[in-house]
Amino acid sequence: MSQATPDLYELYHFVNGEKVAGISGGRVGDVFNPSLGTKAAEVPLASQAEVESAITVAQAAFPAWSGMSVLARSRIMTKFVHLLYKHQHELGELVCKEHGKVIEDAMGSVLRGIEVAEFACGAPHAQKGEFSDNVATGIDIYSMRKPLGVVAGITPFNFPAMIPLWMAGMALVTGNTVVMKPSEKDPSCPLRIAELFHEAGGPAGVFNIVNGDKEAVDTLLNDERIKAVSFVGSTPIAQYVYETATANGKRCQAMGGAKNHMLIMPDADLEDVANALMGAAYGSAGERCMAISVGVCVGDEVADKLIAILKPRVEALRIGPSTETGLEMGALITKEHREKVINYIQMAEDEGSTLVVDGRDFVCERSKHGYFLGGSLIDNVKSDMTSYQEEIFGPVLQIMRVGSFEEGMSLASDHPYGNGTSIFTKSGSAARTYADKVEVGMVGINVPIPVPMAFYSFGGWKASAFGDHNQYGMEGLRFYTKVKTVTARWQEKGLDAEFSLPVLK
Numbered sequence: 001m002s003q004a005t006p007d008l009y010e011l012y013h014f015v016n017g018e019k020v021a022g023i024s025g026g027r028v029g030d031v032f033n034p035s036l037g038t039k040a041a042e043v044p045l046a047s048q049a050e051v052e053s054a055i056t057v058a059q060a061a062f063p064a065w066s067g068m069s070v071l072a073r074s075r076i077m078t079k080f081v082h083l084l085y086k087h088q089h090e091l092g093e094l095v096c097k098e099h100g101k102v103i104e105d106a107m108g109s110v111l112r113g114i115e116v117a118e119f120a121c122g123a124p125h126a127q128k129g130e131f132s133d134n135v136a137t138g139i140d141i142y143s144m145r146k147p148l149g150v151v152a153g154i155t156p157f158n159f160p161a162m163i164p165l166w167m168a169g170m171a172l173v174t175g176n177t178v179v180m181k182p183s184e185k186d187p188s189c190p191l192r193i194a195e196l197f198h199e200a201g202g203p204a205g206v207f208n209i210v211n212g213d214k215e216a217v218d219t220l221l222n223d224e225r226i227k228a229v230s231f232v233g234s235t236p237i238a239q240y241v242y243e244t245a246t247a248n249g250k251r252c253q254a255m256g257g258a259k260n261h262m263l264i265m266p267d268a269d270l271e272d273v274a275n276a277l278m279g280a281a282y283g284s285a286g287e288r289c290m291a292i293s294v295g296v297c298v299g300d301e302v303a304d305k306l307i308a309i310l311k312p313r314v315e316a317l318r319i320g321p322s323t324e325t326g327l328e329m330g331a332l333i334t335k336e337h338r339e340k341v342i343n344y345i346q347m348a349e350d351e352g353s354t355l356v357v358d359g360r361d362f363v364c365e366r367s368k369h370g371y372f373l374g375g376s377l378i379d380n381v382k383s384d385m386t387s388y389q390e391e392i393f394g395p396v397l398q399i400m401r402v403g404s405f406e407e408g409m410s411l412a413s414d415h416p417y418g419n420g421t422s423i424f425t426k427s428g429s430a431a432r433t434y435a436d437k438v439e440v441g442m443v444g445i446n447v448p449i450p451v452p453m454a455f456y457s458f459g460g461w462k463a464s465a466f467g468d469h470n471q472y473g474m475e476g477l478r479f480y481t482k483v484k485t486v487t488a489r490w491q492e493k494g495l496d497a498e499f500s501l502p503v504l505k
Contacts (some may be wrong), residue, residue, distance in 0.1 A: 011187060013050070013211055014194045016057045017204030022211070024050060029184040029213065033098030034331035035321035037369030039189075043187050046212040051179070051219040054208045058150045058177040060227050061205030064174035066147045070124050077121045077173045079200035084114045084165075087196060091161050091189055092315040096322035098186030099160060100331035100371065101284045103323055106161075109284075112451070113165030116472045119454035120169035126477050127174060138491040145481035147175030148227040150201055152220040154241065155181035155190065156233045157333050158287045164190045166458070167230045170476040172197070172207060176228075179208045180295075181220060185333055187211050221245050228480065230471070232289070235417070235463050242466035248352065253467040253479055256458065257391040258419030261294045261412040262448060263434065265405065265425035266302055272426045272446070274309040278328070280422075280448035281397035282317060282375045285332050289464075290420045290442070290449050293383070293392060296400045296408045303401045307356060307379060314357045314375040318397075321367050329395060331364075331371040338371045341394030345376050348387035348398070354379040358470075361394060383411060391417065410479065413439035419460030422448050441465065 011031065013020040022028070022044020031041040039112030046054075065073070071425060082394035084091070129143035131292050153167035164180060171178050182190035187209075194209045195326045210216055220226055221244040228251040231241045235256030246254035249344045262280070264273050280292035322330040342360050349355050359374025373395055381398040382390050402408045412421045422444035430456075431445045441460035444450030452458055452473070460463035469479035 008039065009041045011041050011211065012191070013044065013046060013054070013207075014191050014209040015054045015104050016208070017198045018382040022046065022050070025304065029211075031098055031185065031187070032334060034095055034333055034371045035096075035323070035367055037367070037371060039337070040097065041188075042184075043184050043211045045184065046210045046216045047217055048219045050221065051210050051212065051216050054179050054210045055150055055220075055223055055225050057205040058179050058208055061179045061203060062147075062149055065177055065203060065206050068175070070127055070175070073173050073175065074121050074123050075203045077117065077123070077169070081114060081118050081121060082198050083196045083200050084117060084193070087192070088114065091192060093323070094189040095161055095186070096330070099157065100189055100322050101287075102327045102330045103325060104273060105284050105330075105458075106322070107391060109159050111164040113159075113162035115454040116166050117169035119473070120173040120373070122236075123170075123173040123477075126474065127481065127485070139487065139489045141485065141487050143483050143485045145174070145477070146484055148224050148480060148482060149176065150251070151178055151480065152218065152226045153178060153180040154217060154229065154233070155180065155182045155229045157185040158284065158289070159190040160186045161193065163232050164193055166472045167461065168193070168197070168207060171230075171480045174203070174477060175482045176480055177206050177208075179210060179220065179226070181210055181212055182492065184211055184213060217241070217326055221250075222248055224248070226250060228252065229254070230479070232471075238466055253469050253471065254465070255289070255460065255471065256460075256464050256465050256466065257393075257417060258289045258291075259294060259388070259391055259415055259417045260290060260292050260420045261296050261408075261415070262292045262421070263296045263298070263405070263408040263412065263423040264302055264306065265298050265423065265427065266413060266427045268424040269426075270300075270302070270306050270309055273306060276424065276448035277310065277397060278313055282314070282329050282395045282489045285329050285373070287333060287393055287396040288449070289452055292422065292448055293396065294388070294398050294400060294411075296402055296411055298400055298402055298405060298408055303379070304397055307377070307399060311356055314359075314377045314397075315494070317375045319362065319372060320364055321370065329375070329461065332373060332394060333371070334373050338349055338373060338394075341373060341392060341396065344387050344390070344392045344394070345396060346377050348385065348396075351382075351385040351387055353381050353398070355386070377386065389416065405434075407436055409438050413437075417460070417462045418462035419464035420444070420450055422446075422450060490491065
């Protein structure tokens with residue numbers, strides 16, 4: 001049972017460069033400290049009118065911001081990045097307090113977000129168009145990348161620093177204004193990020209944060225002034241966001257859930273594999289869309305040896321409150337999500353899997369009311385099991401046994417999700433074939449969590465992603481800009497009338 005505390009801190013919206021109290025008639029959401037199991041704050045949930053007001057502010061700020069030179073915007077972004085680095089520990093602590101992941105993991109996610117904002121500082125180069133001179137006598141053609149207008153970001157609870165920075169960095173530097181709705185479960189970090197952008201010189205109204213629930217989301221999806229929507233969350237909501245946004249004529253990228261496989265070949269170093277799986281499956285309590293949740297072993301011998309290595313390590317996971325150092329795993333985000341994961345573990349057992357390590361009975365002696373689970377390790381998982389088909393999103397690693405490389409690759413390719421996958425092997429041929437043929441958007445070769453660096457881009461396939469553009473990198477720039485192509489003719493004599501499409505010569 002969650003423990004209440006009277007010492008609640010204040011949360012707000014951030015609109016037009018100012019903290020704004022909620023005025024939606026007392027509609028609030030509870031924010032908890034997962035490590036303690038205590039209510040920490042109440043976040044105001046914006047009404048339709050409040051969201052529309054923020055959109056109006058962003059629309060009013062757009063002409064001046066988009067009219068500013070890309071170099072000037074880049075300089076503001078550079079100052080923003082400097083402040084993000086300066087306040088990185090503060091941001092990490094906010095992540096710990098409201099999400100529950102351990103401080104080392106929180107700091108890593110903050111830095112991965114800053115890297116994307118840092119990449120965005122290169123917009124003067126990245127946003128360049130193309131130019132062809134004298135394509136015909138006296139005629140030049142050139143293209144420009146122009147901002148879209150007011151864009152929306154809807155971000156998930158599991159990365160309250162990283163994903164807002166994924167979206168905001170390129171959206172802002174290319175000249176768009178932003179209305180962002182973060183998860184109502186952990187809104188403090190996105191609010192602080194917007195404040196730092198304003199402190200860096202970002203004009204009022206350019207980067208706005210509106211907290212809310214479905215009412216806020218639907219307002220963003222239906223308001224014609226929003227030109228693009230970026231979303232990260234579960235697949236059912238991602239599909240809803242994509243279908244609603246595109247039906248209203250908006251550009252949309254909506255990233256959904258995952259069931260990420262690691263294919264473990266007989267020649268793999270199983271100590272390396274075990275080390276990789278411990279972090280990839282149990283880091284951040286498994287609340288990552290890039291977590292490895294399925295280990296696919298080629299051969300029973302590989303599976304038996306790997307489980308023998310993993311079992312004592314999973315049982316010995318260092319778990320505790322997020323602000324303590326030297327831990328490997330913290331709490332889950334809410335009591336309700338903890339119960340959901342527990343139900344999946346029971347489902348897997350009921351379906352005939354072998355529960356090698358059961359983390360359901362774990363109790364953190366230092367914080368008995370926190371939303372903790374131990375790590376669970378489940379063997380003999382089959383492809384027709386519901387617990388395999390669906391995303392668990394918790395500290396649970398399922399082991400599957402296959403007879404060949406081809407069978408293992410088919411599991412990842414045939415699964416409804418297609419976010420990330422990895423292969424551990426010493427065979428260059430196997431690795432190359434897997435990377436080329438597997439039907440998944442991001443592939444790691446002896447890398448367990450293949451999240452691309454900021455100068456590439458993030459995106460899955462199939463039910464893991466909806467839309468034509470990935471997150472951040474050059475794909476992010478393309479998503480947040482539209483191309484205008486100009487054909488210019490300069491010559492001394494006048495033009496003759498032309499009644500058909502001119503032929504350039």
